[in-house]
Amino acid sequence: MTAPARTRTSAELIKAEKPVLAHNYHPLPVVVARAEGTWVEDVEGRRYLDMLAGYSALNFGHRHPALIEAAHRQLDRLTLTSRAFHNDRLAEFAERLASLTGQDMVLPMNTGAEAVESGIKVARKWAYEVKGVPADRATIVVAADNFHGRTTTIVGFSTDETARSGFGPFTPGFRIVPYNDLKALEAAIDETTAAVLIEPIQGEAGVIVPDDGYLAGVRELTRRAGCLFVADEIQSGLGRTGRTLAVEHEGVVPDLVLLGKALGGGIVPVSAVVGRREVLGVLRPGEHGSTFGGNPLSAAVGTAVIDLLETGEFQRRAARLGTVLREELTGLVGRGVVGFRSRGLWAGVDVDPAIGTGREISERLMREGVLVKDTHGSTIRLAPPLTITEDELRSALASLEKVLAA
Structure with a gap:
């Protein structure tokens, strides 16, 4: 009887990509295997709150x-x-x-x-x-x-x-x-x-x-x-x-x-x-x-x-939760955040370069169970699925506050 194939770990899968995939991306070191709504899960079963939503491709969450x-x-x-x-x-x-x-x-x-x-x-x-x-x-x-x-x-x-x-x-x-x-x-x-x-x-x-x-x-x-x-x-x-x-x-x-x-x-x-x-x-x-x-x-x-x-539901959610996003980010200005720009559920957050690059902040947030993506310099982008709850949004921003304070 043939033994079932062993599932490769995240580290093994990342290593396996290097010789066979063109290096046109520099993804965060997380290997997503499952997803539902605003959450994704890696190969080992660790869960992360998705605050990027596939650059807005996942506005309605994973697997709506x-x-x-x-x-x-x-x-x-x-x-x-x-x-x-x-x-x-x-x-x-x-x-x-x-x-x-x-x-x-x-x-x-x-x-x-x-x-x-x-x-x-x-x-x-x-x-x-x-x-x-x-x-x-x-x-x-x-x-x-x-x-x-x-x-x-x-x-x-x-x-x-x-x-x-x-x-x-x-x-x-x-x-x-x-x-x-x-x-x-x-x-x-x-x-x-x-x-x-x-x-x-x-x-x-x-x-x-x-x-x-x-x-x-x-x-x-x-x-x-x-x-x-x-x-x-x-x-x-x-x-x-x-x-x-x-x-x-x-x-x-x-x-x-x-x-x-x-x-x-x-x-x-x-x-x-x-x-x-x-x-x-x-x-x-x-x-x-x-x-x-x-x-x-x-x-x-x-x-x-x-x-x-x-139905207009998602537009209304983005407007309402966008107010929460703006209020929370305003509270972080001067406490690791230099400035930010937002409209609806979309924000570009400029982090004090002394704290880290956008990539470094993204990696630290990943370790806190929150996925974001950097752009130029020390800027990170926040664009969660429009299905996110207010509690989830506040939790993600609390993780950002923790990372900035650390």
Whole structure:
């Protein structure tokens, strides 16, 4: 009789990855084996409170029952047809997503970077066919310290040298201006400008929240100049900030909105470009596509995500608990926290460098049973699932206070 295979330890699994996995990540030394709600469990059975939520991909927590049920139900019926044929789930998904976001049309894709690339292509096509920009002259204005993905086109207009270095030559046609600077933006826009592409809140940069009026100003500048406003809501959207979309805090409606991460419920990669009919309508058969984009499984899970968002429950939770998050972080300023920025259940926390780097603080919190992720320097990001309870949130912040005091 064959003996059952021994389960490898966390240390053994981490060691086994090194020779066979490309070293494009530097994860915390925790090996997650199971998860439920706001909690994950490692190979040895240690439990951790997840305060990152997959960079907002897990807005509804791990294995949300309604999302798991939708996936199981669809797995028993149909998973993929490609867009060579119609499938019976896509129409409802597109109808419901357009309605949720206040837009007309949907272009379904898979990953966030694909949504950004698709938005760039659509903006350029619109500029040539509708605005009348001469062929191959279209420009797109972006913000410094942006994060829109990892493809060669996207990293070409990044200002993060770690993301850029060694990957050129890069795609031309992008102009970079400081974030949160309307005068610089206005100066960069001219008759060749197809679009302004920005994050309503810059996530990777450390949850940078712009001044009140900035997004409305971007909308007004693009309207006056006759170019598109493209909002990358891949991290900031779908409930994270206390509204369905972060642009709603200023009552702004972009021409195109890029969605991803939470749209797949943490189960499958789902992304989309949603926008006005006269913009997305420039695409014709054969000009853009994706074998998996809009597949039945993704459409089923995405529709179940929309079911959750349509109640408004998660937006309200993010707003209410975001107040708790802000109050608790305010109490830590001067006690290890230099400053912070937050909106809804999303915060970038700047720790006193004398206490440790963001990585070191993240490792110390991991040992306290709380998972966060660092970004640049001594900044950590907090983005728990929107299902987190007030007690769990306060417990996580108490652990941060303990780590800072130690």
